[in-house]
Amino acid sequence: MRIGLLGTGPWAQMVHAPALGAHDGLDFVGVWGRRPAAAKELADRHSTRAYDDVDALLAEVDAVAVALPPAVQAELAARAARAGCHLLLDKPVAATIDDGRAVVEAARGAGVASVVFFTTRFQSAPEAWITEQAGRDGWFVARAQWLGAVFSGDSPFAASPWRREKGALWDVGPHALSVLLPVLGDVTGVAAAARGPEDTVHAVLNHATGASSTLTLSLTAPPAAAGAAVELRGTAGVRALPAGSEGALPAFARAADALLAAADSGRPHPCDAAFGLRVTEVLASVEESLGTV
Known part of the structure; x- marks a missing residue:
C-alpha cells in the first residue's frame, strides 16, 4: 500500500x-x-x-x-x-x-x-485485556484516570496550541473512552462533570450496560503523579488495565x-472513523456539561 x-x-x-x-x-x-x-x-x-x-x-x-x-x-x-x-x-x-x-x-x-x-487499543496486552473484559457481563462501575504532565519539563508537546486550548478532555479523554466503551457499552448520558485544578476534568458517565464510569483527566498533573489507570468492578471482581510495555x-x-x-x-x-466520531460526540457532551457548572 x-x-x-x-x-x-x-x-x-x-x-x-x-x-x-x-x-x-x-x-x-x-x-x-x-x-x-x-x-x-x-x-x-x-x-x-x-x-x-x-x-x-x-x-x-x-x-x-x-x-x-x-x-x-x-x-x-x-x-x-x-x-x-x-x-x-x-x-x-x-x-x-x-x-x-x-x-x-x-x-x-x-x-x-x-x-x-x-x-x-493497539498495544497487545491492553488490547487482549479489553477483549477479555468486553466478553464478561455484570460490570457495575469503572474508574479511569489519565494524568499527564505535558506542560511541565521537556515534553515535546508542551508547545502544542491545540492541547493548550482544548486541554485534557480532548487530548487524553479519547484514550480513556477507547478503553471504556468496548467494555461498558455506549455512553447514554453524562451524569456529572466538574473542573479540577488547571485543565483537570472529572466526569461521570452512564453506559448502555447499566454500568457507570468516572473519568479524571489532566495534562497539568505534577510529574510524580502522572500516569494512566483503569479499574473495573463487577460480578467478576476487580480488574485493572495492564500497562502497555511496547511503546x-x-x-x-x-x-x-x-x-x-x-x-x-x-x-x-x-x-474506525465512526468510532472516532462517537468518541468526539461524548467529549462534546462532557464539554457541554462543564459549561453549565
Missing part, C-alpha cells in the same frame, strides 16, 4: 514517519506539512519525498497517515477520503461533531477504510496492520 504522511510535528517525527518507513507492507511515498521546510527535513531523514501540494500527494498514494491538530486533520481527512485514500487517523478525529461527521460521510461515500490510532512505535505499526486488513477485507475495524 502506497501511503503518505500529513504532518511534521513531534508525533509525526517520533512515531508516524519511523513506523511508516519501517513497515514491510507499506511504501512510504512522501510527506506534506503546513511548513514546507519541516516537510523537506522529515522527508530527507526517511529517504522519501516532500510535497508542497497536498493534492499532489493524495493523487499518488492509496492511503494517508495524519499527524495534525484535530481541526486540521478533519478537513484533510475528508479531502483524502474523497480522493480515494484510506485513512490512518490520530485522536481525536475532529474538534467538533460536524467535522467528525464529515470525515465519516466522506469515508463511507468513497468506500475507503479508516483506523483511528488510539494508542492503548508507541510498535502500536502504530499494529494500527497500520489494521488499516491494511480493513482495506483488504472491506470489514470496518472497531476503531
